[in-house]
Amino acid sequence: MHFDPAEALSREELDRLQVTRLREIMARAARSPFYARKFAEAGIGPDDITTPADIRKLPVTTKQDLRESYPYGLLTVPVPELVRLHASSGTTGSPTAVFYTRQDIETWASLMARCMHMCGVRPSDVFQNMSGYGLFTGGLGIHYGAERLGCLTIPAGAGNSRRQVKLIKDFGVSVVHIIPSYALHFADFLLSEGIEPASLPIRIALIGAEPHTEETRRRIEGLYGCKAYNSYGLSEMNGPGVAFECTEQRGMHLWEDAYIAEIVDPETMEPTPEGEIGELVMTTLTREGMPILRYRTRDLTRFLPGPCACGRAHRRIDRIAGRSDDMLIIKGVNIYPMQVEQILMGMPEVGSNYLIELTRDGHMDQFTVKVEITEEFFVEDMRSLNALRGRVQAKLRDELLITPRVELVQHGSLPVSEGKAKRVSDLRPKE
Numbered sequence: 146m147h148f149d150p151a152e153a154l155s156r157e158e159l160d161r162l163q164v165t166r167l168r169e170i171m172a173r174a175a176r177s178p179f180y181a182r183k184f185a186e187a188g189i190g191p192d193d194i195t196t197p198a199d200i201r202k203l204p205v206t207t208k209q210d211l212r213e214s215y216p217y218g219l220l221t222v223p224v225p226e227l228v229r230l231h232a233s234s235g236t237t238g239s240p241t242a243v244f245y246t247r248q249d250i251e252t253w254a255s256l257m258a259r260c261m262h263m264c265g266v267r268p269s270d271v272f273q274n275m276s277g278y279g280l281f282t283g284g285l286g287i288h289y290g291a292e293r294l295g296c297l298t299i300p301a302g303a304g305n306s307r308r309q310v311k312l313i314k315d316f317g318v319s320v321v322h323i324i325p326s327y328a329l330h331f332a333d334f335l336l337s338e339g340i341e342p343a344s345l346p347i348r349i350a351l352i353g354a355e356p357h358t359e360e361t362r363r364r365i366e367g368l369y370g371c372k373a374y375n376s377y378g379l380s381e382m383n384g385p386g387v388a389f390e391c392t393e394q395r396g397m398h399l400w401e402d403a404y405i406a407e408i409v410d411p412e413t414m415e416p417t418p419e420g421e422i423g424e425l426v427m428t429t430l431t432r433e434g435m436p437i438l439r440y441r442t443r444d445l446t447r448f449l450p451g452p453c454a455c456g457r458a459h460r461r462i463d464r465i466a467g468r469s470d471d472m473l474i475i476k477g478v479n480i481y482p483m484q485v486e487q488i489l490m491g492m493p494e495v496g497s498n499y500l501i502e503l504t505r506d507g508h509m510d511q512f513t514v515k516v517e518i519t520e521e522f523f524v525e526d527m528r529s530l531n532a533l534r535g536r537v538q539a540k541l542r543d544e545l546l547i548t549p550r551v552e553l554v555q556h557g558s559l560p561v562s563e564g565k566a567k568r569v570s571d572l573r574p575k576e
């Protein structure tokens with residue numbers, strides 16, 4: 146029933162394995178100039194680890210550390226032993242590079258295959274990867290996982306919707322990997338071509354790489370008549386395959402034989418009480434070429450309490466609520482773009498795209514939400530449009546506690562990205 150016996154490890158077995166592997170990876174990491182220095186400064190070594198919680202004795206690693214050690218400062222092997230490079234998409238500043246040995250590629254592919262198998266993908270499926278390839282890990286990372294599992298794998302890449310449909314129809318594609326914002330856009334495209342998305346043979350969609358809400362998932366499932374599973378990863382931890390939903394769809398199992406996850410208060414770095422949201426801090430346990438220990442992901446989530454009905458002991462994290470650096474402060478109120486998305490995607494009249502625009506009016510920040518409405522609704526008269534605008538505004542006000550300006554715009558008029566969606570456009574003058 147499991148793709149990998151590691152899925153069946155008990156809590157005690159996982160704890161023991163984590164201690165052994167943490168000690169091993171520390172010894173290995175100490176070969177890199179970066180960790181050699183960090184460990185020396187902290188006066189710490191593998192012998193200081195006897196329980197998984199001892200990981201808190203280690204110093205953290207930040208994005209800034211990776212930038213400063215760019216390109217090769219974290220390597221534990223000579224460059225000729227590496228076979229692959231990826232880079233983060235640079236959503237939040239200059240990119241950072243990560244490196245893989247042949248064994249790392251193999252480990253990563255197995256983790257990814259395990260995820261796909263867990264949510265029901267089988268070798269008999271035809272799989273189309275509709276995310277960008279190139280430096281982005283969602284391309285080759287998922288690709289190798291699908292091949293490892295044994296699926297016929299179509300490297301379609303991002304965009305070019307017309308070709309995507311043709312491939313899906315010609316080859317009877319049953320599973321896709323697609324970024325959620327593109328999944329919504331692609332459905333619009335299909336409908337505009339007179340194709341009912343649910344008429345396609347897709348039965349499973351793997352969605353991830355960007356924050357999205359439960360409402361968005363339900364929309365995607367409804368449109369395509371498929372199951373959609375959340376996929377979480379980041380290039381610093383290989384890429385996709387770090388945490389994934391099982392068929393219960395209640396949180397993502399984080400593979401604790403390969404990673405140690407902590408969730409901490411970003412201010413104090415103390416572990417958050419169980420069930421409370423904090424910053425995810427991640428450690429690679431099995432990476433050879435470039436181990437990264439206690440990496441501050443800046444992603445906000447929580448551990449879901451209790452066991453999962455599927456029986457796996459690997460702990461589950463909740464869907465990512467956003468990044469700590471996504472938070473907007475408007476008129477003194479903290480707002481996350483996902484709060485806006487949750488409201489909008491729960492309203493059937495609202496179309497598939499939206500944009501938060503920040504401007505400055507004198508000294509006052511202005512917060513505008515531009516909302517695409519569905520084609521059917523756009524033909525409505527002025528009065529019902531105004532009423533809808535009022536409803537959107539009231540719902541947003543109840544959630545955010547401030548009243549945004551709301552503009553309804555024609556469906557298809559807001560910018561669409563082929564990669565991760567850009568939800569906030571900050572037009573305020575730089576200080």
Ligand code: ADP
Binds near residue numbers: 356465
């Ligand atoms: P970048 O940090 O430049 O976007 P990556 O391509 O490595 O680089 O993207 C990793 C990030 O993408 C994660 O840290 C997280 O913020 C986001 N991400 C990935 N998967 C998900 C997901 N399922 N839900 C929400 N956010 C996600």
Ligand code: ZN
Binds near residue numbers: 398455457
């Ligand atoms: Zn489960």
